[in-house]
Amino acid sequence: MSQKCHKAIHWFRKGLRLHDNPAFIEACKDASELYPVFVLDPWFVTNANVGANRWRFLAQTLNDLDNNLKSLHLRLFVVRGNPEIELEKLCKKWEITKLTYEVDTEPYAVARDKCVDLKMDNLGVSVVKCISHTLFDIHKVVKVNGGKAPLTYQSFQTAAARMGPPAQAVASPTLQDLQGCRTPIADTHDKEFGVPTLKDLGICSEDLGPNLFQGGETEALERMERHLKKVNWICAFEKPKTEPNSLVPSTTVLSPYLKFGCLSARLLYHKIIQVYKGKKHSQPPVSLLGQVLWREFYYTVAAVTPNFDKMEGNPVCKQIPWQENSEHLDAWKMGRTGYPFIDAIMIQLRQEGWIHHLARHAVACFLTRGDLWISWEEGQKEFEKLLLDADWSLNAGNWMWLSASAFFHQYFRVYSPIAFGKKTDPNGDYIRKYLPVLNKFPAKFIFEPWKAPLTMQQAASCIIGKDYPKPIVDHDTVRQKNIQKMAAAYAKSKNGASNDVKDLATSKKRPSSDASNSPVKKKKKA
Known part of the structure; x- marks a missing residue:
């Protein structure tokens, strides 16, 4: 047995799990003392664009991580402050000789980690x-792709195939792995280093929606295993065929757990491969495995693209003259556009922190090129705030896709805020759940209540224009105008499409993503 010679900190950021955490394993090696640390920057608590539901998910995740560490006779140290300053203090205080952490490719993290490393x-x-x-x-x-970002799913697949299969997930450390290692825990630990409560974070209970998705590694692994047992469903899974407005999720809802790193993408990848083995199954981009690859695609492009979350200065993004309209933007955010399918989706998002990827497509198209002609950056901000699975790379990439600003350029294909939802929910049960004010409308009018006779509106105890808004725009009219605007913007664009993007724009297949809000194949008439 090697002599224990290190005093180590493992710095948790994402990767809030013990399984498949090689950096944590490295911290355990030859450590006489090990301190698992999560740094909560007070600036983010008061200034970050994070809604109450996601703060709750994070708090639950940290509590679960602390509980799992207890099984190894360790504890989580939650430290308040600037990571650069606090880690330096802790290293001096605890006489640390080794710091480990998981690589993060987001611009903020890259800059922060560079300072910490120094x-x-x-x-x-x-x-x-x-x-x-x-x-x-x-x-x-990127290097395999000739030193440039692969701008289509197909080119990414080609590059990824040359990499070989992803590394296998590594097992969680055991007590045996930690023999001879200790973590000094003071009686004041919970007071000094405990996981903050929602009250500590300044979160009001009134701002929280129903707790449908419990945060943490324990729930992530259980949710994954529950879905993997549905072998036929896994093998037949095709993302575009799932329902955006089912009353219970028609997909895995593993995306929040992947976002926080409660679940390893590598573990999920290889688990799906095991299910597929020897069986006929769907293929990327629409398969379940294809969704994991979609996540990787956006991470890859985002890591090497300047200003990926903005229109200006972003080399892959079309420069489109979006308009500012605070009244329309607020109506979209609060579910008051007058289009029940759109409004129900936004209310579900606000209440629950998750919506189906096709629902995300519908409201994103409506906000941008479809109806309101408002910049995708505004929608990105709202999703960043409200989604449990808000992921910087995926959120920006998909908003560019859905606004036809990058990756997808068939701007003339527009989601109908009326017909699209009817396909999978003709009775409007989804609308009735999230917009109870419309509950008494018959199915014939539930998607277009403004067309109901006044007597019917009175019978339903909902007068359109009073109890529920009239449509803020006429879809058929603005759709045609916006297509013309997009055509003009494309013609004027100095960016031009790369060969990769041109290939995608003319491709007969349109891929789809389970990782977050991403593209799907759909019929020309939605």
Whole structure:
């Protein structure tokens, strides 16, 4: 047995799990003392664009992580402050010799980690960082792709195939792995380093929706296993054939757990491969495995594209003259557009923190090129705030896709805010759940209540224009105008489409994503 010689901190950021956490395993190696640390920056608590439901999910995840660490005779140290400053203090206080963490490719994280690495170097602390939030080293994928981002799913698949299969997920550490390692825990630990309550975070209970998706690694693994047992469903899964307005989710809802790293993407990937083995199954991009690859695609492009979450200065994004209309934007946010299908989706998002990917498509198209002609950046901000699975790379990438600003360029294909929802919910049960004010309308008018006779509106105790708004725009009229605007913007665009993007725009197949709000194949008439 090797001599224990390190005092180590493992810095949890994403990767809030014990399974498939190679950086945490590295912290355990040869450690005489091990401190699992999560740094909660007070600036983010008061300034970040994070809604109450996601704060609750994070708090639940941290509590679950602390409980799982207890099984290893460890505890989680939640520290308040700027990570660069607090980690330096802790390293000096605890005489740390090794810092480990999982690689994060988002711009903020890259800049932050560079500063932390420099401080550790000055302190003589060795830094070990491991890739486990993504399937691959995405910079190697870019290198394999000729040194540029793969701008289509197909080109990404080609590059990824040259990488070989992702590494297998590593097992969680055991007590045996930690023999000879201790973590000094003071009696004041919970007071000094405990997981904050929602009250500590300034979250009012009135702002919380129903707790439908419990945060944490424990729930993530249980949810994954529940779905993997449905072998026929897994093998036949095709994302575009799932329902955007079912009363219970028609997909896995694993995306929040992947976003926080409660679930390893590599573990999920290889578990799906095991289910597929020897069986006929659907294929990427629409298959369940294809959804994991969609997540990887957006991470790869985002990591090497400047200003990926903005229109200006973003080399892959079309420059489109969106308009500002605060009244229309607020109506969209609050579910008051007068289009029940759109409004029900936005109310579900606000209440529950999750909506189906096709529902995301519908409201994103409506806000941007379909109806309101408002910038995708505004929609991105709202999704960032309200979604449990709000992921910087996926959120920006999909908003660009759905607004036809990047990746997808068939701007003339517009979701109908009326007909699209009728396909899978002709009785309007989804609308009735989230817009109870319309509950008494017959199915014939539930998607277009403004067309109901006044006597019917009176019988339903809902007068359109009084109890529920009239449509803020006429879809058929603005749709045609906006298609003309998109055509003009495309003609004027100086960016031009790369060969990859041109290939995608003319492709007969349109891919789909389970990781978050992404593209689907759909009929020309929605």
